[in-house]
Amino acid sequence: MEEKLKAFERTLKIMDDLRAKCPWDMKQTTHSLRNLTIEETFELADAIIEDDVKGIKEEVGDIMLHMVFYSKIAEEKQWFDISDALNDLCDKLISRHPHIYGDTEVSGEEEVKQNWEKLKLKEGKKSVLGGVPKSLPAMVKAYRMQEKTAQVGFEWDNLDHVWDKVEEETEELKEAIDLNAADKIEEEIGDLFFALINYSRFLNVDPETALEKTNKKFKARFEYIESKAPKSLTEMTLEEMDKLWEEAKN
Numbered sequence: 662m663e664e665k666l667k668a669f670e671r672t673l674k675i676m677d678d679l680r681a682k683c684p685w686d687m688k689q690t691t692h693s694l695r696n697l698t699i700e701e702t703f704e705l706a707d708a709i710i711e712d713d714v715k716g717i718k719e720e721v722g723d724i725m726l727h728m729v730f731y732s733k734i735a736e737e738k739q740w741f742d743i744s745d746a747l748n749d750l751c752d753k754l755i756s757r758h759p760h761i762y763g764d765t766e767v768s769g770e771e772e773v774k775q776n777w778e779k780l781k782l783k784e785g786k787k788s789v790l791g792g793v794p795k796s797l798p799a800m801v802k803a804y805r806m807q808e809k810t811a812q813v814g815f816e817w818d819n820l821d822h823v824w825d826k827v828e829e830e831t832e833e834l835k836e837a838i839d840l841n842a843a844d845k846i847e848e849e850i851g852d853l854f855f856a857l858i859n860y861s862r863f864l865n866v867d868p869e870t871a872l873e874k875t876n877k878k879f880k881a882r883f884e885y886i887e888s889k890a891p892k893s894l895t896e897m898t899l900e901e902m903d904k905l906w907e908e909a910k911n
Contacts, residue, residue, distance in 0.1 A: 673743065676729045680737075691734055698727045710873055756780065778812040789813055800869050803858045820863050827856045885909035 679686040701723045708716030732743035757780050759765035760773065767773050778789055786792065789812070793805050810816070817823045834849035861868040886905040890897060 672725070672729055676726075676733050680733055686730075689730065689734070691731055694727060694730060698724070701727060710870065710877070756784075775812045778809060798869070800854070800858060800872070803855050804862060804868060807859050807862055817859075817863075820860075823856070823860045823863050827853070827860055830856045882906055882909035 681687070701720060705717065705720035705724060707713075708720050728746075729743060732741070732746055735746075736742040755762045757777050758773075759776070759780075760767045765776070767776065781792065782789065789809050790806055793802060793809065797805065817826070830849065830853040834846065834853050837845040837849045858868045861871065883906075886902055886909065887894065889905050889908070890902075894902065
């Protein structure tokens with residue numbers, strides 16, 4: 662613990678130096694850092710997908726720097742400081758874990774999540790969905806909304822019912838396509854995605870991670886086609902490219 666505290670203290674001191682002496686760091690604001698923080702978060706996500714332990718360590722450090730940076734700016738503006746943020750976090754964690762810091766008993770992980778959502782509402786949150794960021798990617802947002810509403814009982818009974826919904830949305834999409842109704846097609850594709858994300862959740866599969874792994878697989882196979890193509894891709898037939906695709910799969 663002592664080494665961890667020393668490392669955190671060192672980070673805070675370096676942040677003070679950078680804010681006082683570095684021209685770039687001195688001019689940063691919470692708004693100018695926002696996109697950089699988003700970029701760092703996606704870099705961490707990439708490292709996690711790759712199981713790149715060294716990369717995960719580096720990106721955790723980079724994101725930690727951003728949190729310290731925001732807190733330093735807030736301290737200068739007399740909004741709050743890092744200790745305020747961390748103490749608020751500790752108070753919230755203690756309050757939302759009564760099975761650890763109180764006398765509440767839970768049967769397992771699901772009950773912990775259910776209690777978490779109930780406690781948030783008791784704290785004054787107006788909606789179970791209130792904590793889902795507006796700027797989340799749509800697939801991640803859908804998964805989180807479904808996950809949160811499930812904790813208060815808004816949930817299908819079993820996997821078969823969820824698949825029935827997928828099939829229902831598929832049929833509605835086909836009907837919209839037959840009608841050539843552009844707005845309806847878009848709506849039904851969205852509904853089908855939403856139903857498939859829910860089905861993935863029931864299977865304990867993170868759809869965002871699953872799709873990203875498919876993206877990586879597609880990229881690797883297409884780059885194989887590019888590297889092995891005997892001529893320009895624009896001069897090749899689909900059948901010729903598909904032959905190389907099958908080679909890439911093997």
